[in-house]
Amino acid sequence: MTTTTRERAGKSKDIIKNDGKTFFEFTDRITAFNGLKKDEYPDKGEVCCRLSTYWFEILEREGIPTHFRAFVPPNVMEVEYLEIIPIEVIWRNFVAGSLLKRYEGGETPGAGIEPRLGARIPGGICEFTTKFEAIDRLIDRQEILDNRWLTREELDLIREFTRRVNDIMNEHLLEKGILLADFKIEFGKNLAGEILLADEVGTPDGCRFWDAGSYVEGKIESLDKDVYRYEKGDLSDAYATIMQRICG
Ligand code: TMP
Numbered sequence: 001m002t003t004t005t006r007e008r009a010g011k012s013k014d015i016i017k018n019d020g021k022t023f024f025e026f027t028d029r030i031t032a033f034n035g036l037k038k039d040e041y042p043d044k045g046e047v048c049c050r051l052s053t054y055w056f057e058i059l060e061r062e063g064i065p066t067h068f069r070a071f072v073p074p075n076v077m078e079v080e081y082l083e084i085i086p087i088e089v090i091w092r093n094f095v096a097g098s099l100l101k102r103y104e105g106g107e108t109p110g111a112g113i114e115p116r117l118g119a120r121i122p123g124g125i126c127e128f129t130t131k132f133e134a135i136d137r138l139i140d141r142q143e144i145l146d147n148r149w150l151t152r153e154e155l156d157l158i159r160e161f162t163r164r165v166n167d168i169m170n171e172h173l174l175e176k177g178i179l180l181a182d183f184k185i186e187f188g189k190n191l192a193g194e195i196l197l198a199d200e201v202g203t204p205d206g207c208r209f210w211d212a213g214s215y216v217e218g219k220i221e222s223l224d225k226d227v228y229r230y231e232k233g234d235l236s237d238a239y240a241t242i243m244q245r246i247c248g
């Protein structure tokens, strides 16, 4: 007899365990501002599942180890079961979102960074937040080490994987006229203790995608969850557009 269990894995995905296998179901749920705003949009789960599949396959080919095992159309993915490392890793190429808010609140920008929306961040920056606190809180390397969430070597490896994920996604997106302003990824450890890229990657839920042509003209055209966060248009249209532009 096989047993199937389902639980929530984050705000927009369910985790299904069946016959010793683990699956992520990408639902149509969407939330923002720590769950204060929530809705459902048709086909949103399918878009995020297809885009994650697209990127996981590219990243695996490029030597980044990931939890991706198989795409189960239209909105389910088989994954390797991991123990999630309790941090979110953010890479930023341009000033936006909570970084802009921090500058507006008086934080001094790093060398060479202009504190305005859309300013390019030379070389990019990697930041960490907590994952399992009620509100994601920015943390530094020392707090991660002090909590024994990772060793120094593991933290360096995660930063290096994140830098490579950024380089690989950027290379593909630039050909398609899309700027990757920033993104968030997560990592976990498998039973062998190896660190793998987890969760989802390269979706409009976890990345800021900007149209490169509009950027050159001095405008920011969002093709991601900012459409929903800041009511800039119809989310289903924006998500269908970005999927079409990335995966064809
Ligand atoms: P932030 O500027 O709001 O900190 O977001 C940075 C990036 O991380 C952006 O691409 C959106 C993504 N992100 C998530 O995927 N989940 C979250 O809970 C938050 C706050 C941001």
Ligand code: ASP
Pocket (backbone or CB within 6 Å): 011, 030, 031, 032, 033, 034, 035, 036, 225, 229
């Ligand atoms: N994912 C977070 C939430 O659900 C924040 C965000 O993406 O804006 O509230």
